Amino acid sequence: MRIRLQLPFAAVALPPASLAGSIRAYITKDTSGSPRKGESINRYPASVYCGIAWFLEGSSERVEPGLPSLQPLPSTLLLGPQTRPWVTRNPGPVRTFGVVFYPQAFHRLTGLDISTLVDGMFPVHGVLPPDWIALCEQVRLAPDDTARMALLEAFVARHAHALQTSAPSVRATATRWLHELQVHASAQGLGGSLRSLERHARTWAGQSLRRLGWLSRAETTLMQARQRSEASGQAPRWQDVALDAGYADQSHLCREAQRVTGESPAELARRVQSEDESYWLYRLWT
Template sequence: MTQPRAALIAPSAGLAACVRAYISRSTLGADLQPLERLNYFPATPLCGMSWLSHGESYQLPTGDDDTAPQRLPRMVFFGPQSRPTVSRNPGPAEGFMLMLMPDALHALTGVDVGALVDRTLPLHQVLDADWCAMAEAVLQAGDDASRVRLIEAFIAPRWQAARQLGAVPVRSYEDWAQGLAVRAMASGVGQSLRQAERRIKAWTGQTLRQLQGRSRAEAVFFQARDAVAAGNVDWADLAAGSGYADQSHFCREARRVTGLSPEVLRRRMLEDESFWIYRIWG
């Protein structure tokens, strides 16, 4: 038996303002219990593409949604997610994900990102034939290095032609949100705050306030992860140091993004295989 594998792969420097990361996951050969075959994902402002090269995957209903689990095709597109999501692999599976900045996707394709918030769709329903042909080649590739090469060879020239003035490599959601605000104010004819907000919503499908909330939550997550590793977690101090009004405010935001309180999330990250994405994200 082998251990489940998960990896976060950085894009090349020339695509760092467009591609946030690649994610690879495999449970082939791993002896997992049914609950360990779940995959818990946080809410995210990102969008992207997902490939399933082996096995099956089902998107599970969350919250008050009482629909049946949805079997996902081998190639899907997902928009920004305003709430946490859960998927399930009934058996061994292997997959790969491309995480794109939503403003970059809009610049590359003209896709209305706002219409894709909280949606997961077959790839061909969102992207054109050239993108779908690239995706099919990625699905057939034999390893992660080949997948990255195929994606970057396709995106790099298009990004070179489409990239917006002022777009910079994304190191954190906070830097990205601030950069969007600057670009939105400098773009177009009108430079009022209302017009800048409209541009940000058109580029990302989300308001600047929503993006700033996600950036603050990400910053606290990284601080908390470091504190957990050091064995010294003080949620009240983390909340105060990150600009939350109080610990309750921080806990509400954590539940919106992850579905769990900070302390429960900490335990699940340490003990639960299905929270693998939280352990590798950085």
């Protein structure tokens, strides 16, 4: 059975264990049946992941501070790793389906240099290989989200088998994949040269090992803090959270959380618990 976290208008589903080393999650959103017909705002954190999003109904625009106008996003959108938090706007109701990939898996599956995708939001045509373009069209035309997941999983399974990739546990943490990237480099004889490892890390995952490390640690820390808070019914003690996660102090955690989410941990927790729908992904993801 899939692990599925759900809000009234959005959900996150996990892939089968056999593909958990390639696919991180699926994200769906459907406001087409909502009585609220106005625009909606979506807030996203900086991320190490790559993804593809299909706007099956409605459209989306990127809200970029400092720019005089909104940037329309493609109806089938390729997302590279993002180095800062970002915001989109839906002018009206939407129905979307998205798949999130670990970056080194996306590199293996597509052959793309992930460093060329960092902070990018591209139409899939002209970027992805032809077999991926065909897959994207099949996913768009599929009758429902279950069929879309099945198409993606069959496609990834064929490619992963051909590449002889291994998969971690379905419950792998956000930092587990980073360790596996380093192991993969060592297995190819790259572990003895830091410069070589860094160069390959940028190709496989788009960013330096240092940046990948703190992005992944921040995601894991905020996720675990929320889970423990919900289990105990008490607000997190951020000083203790910081020390348990290996940060120098609470200020260190706050600085890195600000870089990833645009908010301090305490303010992010407050907003996630509020009725502000723009933080819907944080509610699901963490």
